[in-house]
Amino acid sequence: MRAMVYRGPYRVRVEEKAPPRIEHPNDAIVRVQLAAICGSDLHLYHGLMPDTRVGHTFGHEFIGVVEEVGPSVRNLSVGDRVMVPFNIFCGSCWYCARGLYANCHNVNANATAVGGIYGYSHTTGGYDGGQAELVRVPFADVGPSLIPEWMSDEDAVLLTDAVATGYFGAQLGDIKEGDVVVVFGAGPVGLVAAQSSWLMGAGRVIVIDHLEYRLAKAREMAHAETYNFVEHDDVVVLLKRITDHLGADVAIDAVGAEADGNLLQHVTAAKLKLQGGSPVALNWAIDSVRKGGTVSVMGAYGPIFSAVKFGDAMNKGLTLNMNQAHVKRQWPRLFEHVRNGYIKPSDMVTHRVPLEHIAEAYHMFSSKLDGCIKPLVTFDA
Known part of the structure; x- marks a missing residue:
């Protein structure tokens, strides 16, 4: 064959x-x-x-x-x-x-x-x-x-x-009616996670990415509010500012270990974009939700050698839900x-x-x- x-x-x-x-x-x-x-x-x-x-x-x-x-x-x-x-x-x-x-x-x-x-x-x-x-x-x-x-x-x-994983990501967010949901990553899984967030009762859906054509698809397909993180000095500060300085209720990491960049960059988390191996998007998710919020992770992660802000997640009282779909x-x-x-x-x-x-x-x-x-x-x- x-x-x-x-x-x-x-x-x-x-x-x-x-x-x-x-x-x-x-x-x-x-x-x-x-x-x-x-x-x-x-x-x-x-x-x-x-x-x-x-x-x-x-x-x-x-x-x-x-x-x-x-x-x-x-x-x-x-x-x-x-x-x-x-x-x-x-x-x-x-x-x-x-x-x-x-x-x-x-x-x-x-x-x-x-x-x-x-x-x-x-x-x-x-x-x-x-x-x-x-x-x-x-x-x-x-x-x-x-x-x-x-x-x-x-x-x-x-x-x-792709669709089942995006839907599962929204499920893991335990979205309540009226919640503000931020989705990191506007690839296929992120698009479906944003769509599904509306179906589960979200009152506002925000999508973060760095590629304009993917953000355009998020606006068209998921009717989401979109931001290109390369246009902002600090995406976490941006998200706090547009959510009354509280943060989102739910953050969905639809990036995971996106294969972009070389191995050293992945291991050291030195490439500060939505790239994985390094948990940049995951740390953004932890930082951008309000205290007591929920972080959903269904992006595909392999071995990670750089630090996840687990202490911050604990001190903020976050709920972290994650798995393969x-x-x-x-x-x-x-x-x-x-x-x-x-x-x-x-x-x-x-x-x-x-x-x-x-x-x-x-x-x-x-x-x-x-x-x-x-x-x-x-x-x-």
Whole structure:
């Protein structure tokens, strides 16, 4: 099969690769019809995540058609159109029984915190991802869902991570009616977090970023108040000034370890922008909420060696809620929001790139070229 493969930092290409096979009776093989490149894929692309191995196929946002099922699969049949959450989970462990699919205890031997994730580093299990013609889907009876007939492919693929994660970020904010919510980061996850904040009762939604085209999308798609932090000496002072010097009620960190800048800058937090590895956005969130406020963190963080202002968070009496999104748990409500037109995920799509040109797509997305917000990867019919 044809698949994107990693050949080292800033080096990805499409190669012929052995197709996946059924390895367990509850596996399925899915022929990918549409995939996406996620901001967290850039962490891998830039070589900032540990144990990202040469030859690995990225991609944790994908939909497709079931091509083969293992002998114990009961809920899927060959020919079914499915959407696959980025979490790989068993469905039966202590965590899965409580809907904490991102923390599944049975799918990742390499870590005690996160469960399995498609197409990420081997710290999340080493599962090949969906930027390929075929992908092996473990625990096929509990992960994938049939795509509703009324849902478009582009909406479905974005529900496998970006939309579910943004919605989850707003949930973690525990938003009360009338709250002032500030969202750091106007990428796809931040856009949905801002949209979702309105659905949860926010009275004011503010989005902070440094790219004008993303801020324009936040105004258009999420009807948010926007500020470009490079135009202000201190974004925390700005936020205090525009909130009666109290701060926001809720701050949502939709940045995390955004892969921008070199490793030294990430480790030392020396690059004072919305870049991650360094917890700049997280510290801004801690500083910009009022005392007794809530900070939501669902941005993807890897190992961080620079200081988080935990003492400030404690002294301000903040509530910090954080986790990877439990994608499938969000779907029933999100399906209704999409069907009713409250959220239209495909509004954030800016580029559609064939698999054969995926190296160019990574470069464009990484370098913030051509107003790229969300690129999709297409496959020949």
